[in-house]
Amino acid sequence: MSFITGTTLIILIFFSLMGGFNLLVHFHGFNPHLAKKLWFIPAVIGGAHGFVLYPIYMICSFNLVLKTKIDIKYIALMFGAGFIPGLAFYLESRMEKKLFPQGRPRA
Numbered sequence: 001m002s003f004i005t006g007t008t009l010i011i012l013i014f015f016s017l018m019g020g021f022n023l024l025v026h027f028h029g030f031n032p033h034l035a036k037k038l039w040f041i042p043a044v045i046g047g048a049h050g051f052v053l054y055p056i057y058m059i060c061s062f063n064l065v066l067k068t069k070i071d072i073k074y075i076a077l078m079f080g081a082g083f084i085p086g087l088a089f090y091l092e093s094r095m096e097k098k099l100f101p102q103g104r105p106r107a
Contacts, residue, residue, distance in 0.1 A: 002081060005057040006088030008049040013085055015042045054082045068099060 061078035064070075074095070081088035096104070 001057045002088040002092040012045045
């Protein structure tokens, strides 16, 4: 869940920056149709990240903290992972090392 949430956050930030660049190009008259074509991508990804994926990620994170009885500070880090790009990937690797010190169990 953290990989999906983190990836949508990075895509959202990338396209938001590109949207700002497109508006800058549009207002200076270089390409008037470029800004009109990509406005919906941050809106769709932002809605998916903010209204669907992030709440599910927080419920799963809270469930993980309750089941594994780890420190409550990890829920704060998991909360921040939805706002800080890249933190979700770092936190995922730290949690895997903490929960499975000998490596993942075989299925």
